[in-house]
Amino acid sequence: MLSDISSFVEYLREVKKTSKNTEISYQRDLHQMCAYLEGLGIKEVSKVTRTSLNSYVLYLEREGKATTTISRVLASIKAFFHYELSMGNIKRDPAELLKAPKIEKKAPTILTVEEVERLMAQPAGQNAKEIRDKAMLELLYATGIRVSELIHLELTDLNMQVGYITCRDGQKERMVPFGKRAKKALAKYLEESRAILLKGNESACLFSNCNGQPMSRQGFWKIIKYYGDKAEIKSDITPHSLRHSFAAHLLKSGADAHAVQTMLGHSDSAAIQMYTAYFGGHIR
Numbered sequence: 374m375l376s377d378i379s380s381f382v383e384y385l386r387e388v389k390k391t392s393k394n395t396e397i398s399y400q401r402d403l404h405q406m407c408a409y410l411e412g413l414g415i416k417e418v419s420k421v422t423r424t425s426l427n428s429y430v431l432y433l434e435r436e437g438k439a440t441t442t443i444s445r446v447l448a449s450i451k452a453f454f455h456y457e458l459s460m461g462n463i464k465r466d467p468a469e470l471l472k473a474p475k476i477e478k479k480a481p482t483i484l485t486v487e488e489v490e491r492l493m494a495q496p497a498g499q500n501a502k503e504i505r506d507k508a509m510l511e512l513l514y515a516t517g518i519r520v521s522e523l524i525h526l527e528l529t530d531l532n533m534q535v536g537y538i539t540c541r542d543g544q545k546e547r548m549v550p551f552g553k554r555a556k557k558a559l560a561k562y563l564e565e566s567r568a569i570l571l572k573g574n575e576s577a578c579l580f581s582n583c584n585g586q587p588m589s590r591q592g593f594w595k596i597i598k599y600y601g602d603k604a605e606i607k608s609d610i611t612p613h614s615l616r617h618s619f620a621a622h623l624l625k626s627g628a629d630a631h632a633v634q635t636m637l638g639h640s641d642s643a644a645i646q647m648y649t650a651y652f653g654g655h656i657r
Contacts, residue, residue: 377418378403381456392542394521402449418457423467426450430471444473481617482608489514489618495600498561501569502583506596508562509580515555517619517637520612524588526579533559540638549636
């Protein structure tokens with residue numbers, strides 16, 4: 374079954390032109406499914422049944438996986454078996470009638486402007502790490518980019534002269550401007566901190582960890598939780614909170630909804646509607 378999964382992932386990369394992150398997510402989900410099915414003695418894709426897939430879903434639920442995680446896994450499974458059917462590798466799609474659990478939609482965590490200011494004030498800039506942390510937080514709030522986009526930024530994606538970054542996702546790219554505060558924090562980071570963290574090594578990455586390696590999502594998660602606690606922010610703050618806050622604050626101040634949508638990299642306006650609902654506004 375692993376060879377079938379490899380062929381599917383190659384199809385995603387070469388034909389569907391999915392991003393690297395999407396490709397990795399599909400591969401991880403399908404490999405975990407494969408390991409479970411092999412434990413049941415099912416090693417060929419043609420032997421997989423709807424019952425065995427339902428058994429896997431129940432297993433994920435027993436393991437305490439979030440409904441959002443299970444829904445994502447099911448989307449991966451459905452896409453894989455649909456591909457197998459289209460290639461003629463199976464006669465019937467065992468995943469066709471699988472139903473994802475209902476997801477309880479939670480309102481996004483949106484910080485107040487005062488909370489954002491408290492958060493930004495936490496990295497005092499006393500050392501290379503704090504200077505880097507302040508630059509990352511300021512850039513995240515100034516642009517509303519995703520954490521995955523932030524940590525994958527390269528030095529060449531940064532235009533300090535004009536004041537914008539270039540974010541890439543597979544074949545797509547967009548330019549997102551940032552203001553004076555983020556520019557000042559970035560300039561300080563580039564001048565005083567980056568070389569120290571890299572420890573004399575060369576790297577294309579804009580931001581690195583304290584070992585000179587590329588920053589991870591988990592690493593940045595710890596950073597924002599640390600400063601959130603330090604700022605005594607009671608909300609359940611996550612790296613995505615600054616993205617949500619960026620959008621909500623811009624819209625509340627009268628920014629054009631479609632411009633905000635473009636900066637966020639959203640393909641439709643559903644998310645923008647969610648942000649405007651936070652303060653009872655309406656898209657203009």
